[in-house]
Amino acid sequence: MASVDIRKVRKAFGVHEVIHGIDVDIGDEEFVVLVGPSGCGKSTLLRMIAGLEQISGGEISIGGRVVNQVPPKERDIAMVFQNYALYPHMNVFDNMAFSMKLRRADPAEIKKRVEGAADILDLGPYLGRYPRQLSGGQRQRVAMGRAIVRDPQVFLFDEPLSNLDAKLRVQMRTEIKALHQRLRTTSVYVTHDQIEAMTMADRIVVMHDGHVEQIGTPLELYDRPANLFVAGFIGSPAMNLFRGLLRRRDGKAFVVTDDNLALEAESDVGGEEGQKVVYGIRPGHLRLASDAEQGLPAEVEVIEPTGDNTLVFCKVGGTIACAATTERHPLRPGERLRLVPKPGAGHVFDAAGGQRL
Amino acid sequence: MYVDTKAHGTSSKALAAHRFRFGESRGFLGLLFMLPAATVLLLFLAYPLGLGVWLGMTDARVGRGGTYIGLENYEMLWTDSVFWLSVFNTLLYTVVASVFKFALGLWLALLLNHHLPFKAFLRAIVLLPWIVPTALSAIAFWWIYDPQFSVVSWALVRLGLIDKYINFLGDPAWARASVIMANIWRGIPFVAITLLAGLQTIPPSLYEAAVIDGATPWQRFRFVTFPMLTPIIAVVMTFSVLFTFTDFQLIYVLTRGGPLNATHLMATLSFQRAIPGGNLGEGAAIAVSMIPFLLAAILFSYFGLQRRRWQQGGGD
Ligand SMILES: Nc1ncnc2c1ncn2[C@@H]1O[C@H](COP(=O)(O)OP(=O)(O)O)[C@@H](O)[C@H]1O
Numbered sequence: 001m002a003s004v005d006i007r008k009v010r011k012a013f014g015v016h017e018v019i020h021g022i023d024v025d026i027g028d029e030e031f032v033v034l035v036g037p038s039g040c041g042k043s044t045l046l047r048m049i050a051g052l053e054q055i056s057g058g059e060i061s062i063g064g065r066v067v068n069q070v071p072p073k074e075r076d077i078a079m080v081f082q083n084y085a086l087y088p089h090m091n092v093f094d095n096m097a098f099s100m101k102l103r104r105a106d107p108a109e110i111k112k113r114v115e116g117a118a119d120i121l122d123l124g125p126y127l128g129r130y131p132r133q134l135s136g137g138q139r140q141r142v143a144m145g146r147a148i149v150r151d152p153q154v155f156l157f158d159e160p161l162s163n164l165d166a167k168l169r170v171q172m173r174t175e176i177k178a179l180h181q182r183l184r185t186t187s188v189y190v191t192h193d194q195i196e197a198m199t200m201a202d203r204i205v206v207m208h209d210g211h212v213e214q215i216g217t218p219l220e221l222y223d224r225p226a227n228l229f230v231a232g233f234i235g236s237p238a239m240n241l242f243r244g245l246l247r248r249r250d251g252k253a254f255v256v257t258d259d260n261l262a263l264e265a266e267s268d269v270g271g272e273e274g275q276k277v278v279y280g281i282r283p284g285h286l287r288l289a290s291d292a293e294q295g296l297p298a299e300v301e302v303i304e305p306t307g308d309n310t311l312v313f314c315k316v317g318g319t320i321a322c323a324a325t326t327e328r329h330p331l332r333p334g335e336r337l338r339l340v341p342k343p344g345a346g347h348v349f350d351a352a353g354g355q356r357l
Numbered sequence: 358m359y360v361d362t363k364a365h366g367t368s369s370k371a372l373a374a375h376r377f378r379f380g381e382s383r384g385f386l387g388l389l390f391m392l393p394a395a396t397v398l399l400l401f402l403a404y405p406l407g408l409g410v411w412l413g414m415t416d417a418r419v420g421r422g423g424t425y426i427g428l429e430n431y432e433m434l435w436t437d438s439v440f441w442l443s444v445f446n447t448l449l450y451t452v453v454a455s456v457f458k459f460a461l462g463l464w465l466a467l468l469l470n471h472h473l474p475f476k477a478f479l480r481a482i483v484l485l486p487w488i489v490p491t492a493l494s495a496i497a498f499w500w501i502y503d504p505q506f507s508v509v510s511w512a513l514v515r516l517g518l519i520d521k522y523i524n525f526l527g528d529p530a531w532a533r534a535s536v537i538m539a540n541i542w543r544g545i546p547f548v549a550i551t552l553l554a555g556l557q558t559i560p561p562s563l564y565e566a567a568v569i570d571g572a573t574p575w576q577r578f579r580f581v582t583f584p585m586l587t588p589i590i591a592v593v594m595t596f597s598v599l600f601t602f603t604d605f606q607l608i609y610v611l612t613r614g615g616p617l618n619a620t621h622l623m624a625t626l627s628f629q630r631a632i633p634g635g636n637l638g639e640g641a642a643i644a645v646s647m648i649p650f651l652l653a654a655i656l657f658s659y660f661g662l663q664r665r666r667w668q669q670g671g672g673d
């Protein structure tokens with residue numbers, strides 16, 4: 001097991017730079033998720049760690065050893081691919097044993113290790129089958145088994161669950177996490193799915209257009225997003241955002257929206273009087289007001305019950321806002337109501353740069 | 358509930374009647390659709406084949422219908438040393454040319470599968486020998502192998518490797534080698550381009566997985582590329598063997614079977630005996646004796662082509 005240090009790493013394909021200097025320190029035994037929209041360079045970064053892509057600038061070290069010039073097989077990593085990349089002409093046993101056979105390991109030792117991995121993953125009955133004779137979830141397990149057999153310093157996962165159906169994805173998510181808790185192998189996991197990132201990660205690296213937007217634990221990112229991008233990307237349904245100007249009065253701070261609604265911000269918020277800002281609040285932090293209460297006047301547009309809670313999409317001034325409520329109000333589209341933001345739950349971002357104030 | 362059942366009963370009866378009619382018309386339609394293809398097959402495949410087999414059992418000559426003589430032609434061939442020489446030549450020609458076509462074609466396909474500059478252009482060039490009409494390329498080879506004007510001899514002499522021009526098509530051993538060379542040159546594009554198509558169906562992530570698993574380039578070829586290519590190799594090589602075994606044009610332009618019948622293949626000998634020689638029956642008998650060899654090749658490929666166990670089951 002080992003740490004992975006990524007220092008000022010750049011990647012260019014020809015003249016086209018896709019990764020613009022990234023710094024991430026991944027600790028020993030840590031499970032780090034790289035998350036970001038499609039095309040932001042997550043796979044490219046992972047493939048540079050694996051040695052499948054040349055590093056154009058900066059340094060990657062694994063276990064304290066700079067690996068820029070080290071070929072993949074000597075990096076002591078194992079990778080799980082999105083399409084599993086199982087060898088179709090080898091059965092499950094041979095797929096898992098391939099790396100050890102290439103190393104000319106002792107057959108008895110190979111058998112022991114493969115069967116051990118098959119045991120962990122419940123693949124025992126399938127060792128003689130070919131990949132085509134397996135379901136998607138089983139193939140996914142074989143791909144992981146192949147990684148486990150190698151007993152590497154680092155596991156690399158590139159969107160390993162995105163070819164599975166929703167239910168299996170949730171199940172495998174838990175299994176991978178349990179596996180990590182058992183093996184404690186340092187893992188770097190790439191996904192575009194922020195829920196996968198939130199549920200699995202010790203720490204999340206949010207990437208966007210070849211830059212790191214924020215690094216932190218899932219709850220840090222959720223509670224204190226560093227900028228508008230992270231605020232909008234993490235959390236589902238997405239955070240409500242209102243444009244407005246920052247005002248201070250009587251030691252309190254407000255964001256006065258373009259529709260002249262005043263939203264109270266925390267008093268220690270940075271920024272100057274009159275600065276253009278964006279006020280963000282999560283759907284779960286907006287409450288439907290009771291009859292006597294003050295609140296933001298809103299008009300119901302769409303109601304989406306999900307079972308656990310009900311999402312109420314309302315028009316607040318010129319903005320559509322979403323409130324998530326666990327109560328079951330008898331609401332209809334067109335109905336007027338008032339929304340109450342939870343005190344202290346608002347986030348304020350600079351409208352120009354997007355940074356948290 | 359009762360009414361429901363009754364309604365269901367009538368409707369299912371109607372359905373059955375409908376299905377019956379449908380089945381009838383389906384069978385009829387099927388026959389109708391098969392008719393053109395069947396006619397063409399009968400006319401252009403079965404008829405000539407049948408005629409050939411029949412001619413082989415007659416003493417027909419050009420301009421004279423023959424009478425049935427049973428297996429006499431075959432008995433004659435059994436003791437005909439020229440016929441047996443042609444069988445040997447055909448097998449030699451097919452085996453040597455196919456082995457080289459396979460090896461060189463695979464090598465070329467692997468090269469072309471890399472990222473090369475001017476990739477499309479190179480691939481087009483590789484196809485050239487195949488696009489040029491055989492008769493035309495044979496004439497070019499004829500020049501190359503000319504006893505006095507051969508560019509190969511000229512180059513070798515200038516390099517000081519030989520001191521006398523080689524009699525490429527006049528010496529039996531050289532003639533055999535020369536026609537085989539020409540056939541290989543002509544056959545490589547087909548093998549190379551088809552195998553290239555096969556190579557391109559192998560997902561790159563398999564190679565990446567193998568690289569991470571620690572496979573050297575040779576091991577990646579040996580354990581990933583080659584096994585995944587075997588189905589298409591079986592197809593390509595069956596076709597290649599069939600084409601080579603029945604080759605006629607190249608030989609006929611280059612050597613006409615000479616010198617001393619050293620390059621006579623079964624196809625050229627059959628033509629020689631039948632048309633210039635006038636013995637239609639004997640020529641047909643030679644042609645018919647190619648059938649067992651061809652059947653063997655097809656059977657071989659049939660078993661080679663059978664879906665391997667790893668190809669069975671659901672797709673991705
Ligand atoms: N081999 C390549 N050649 C050129 N551009 C590439 C190559 N691979 C990826 N890219 C580009 O790099 C960017 C990041 O790609 P990738 O890392 O695959 O994104 P992600 O995995 O985050 O969806 C994309 O804009 C993509 O077009």
Ligand SMILES: [Mg+2]
Nearest residue numbers: 042043044159
């Ligand atoms: Mg990707």
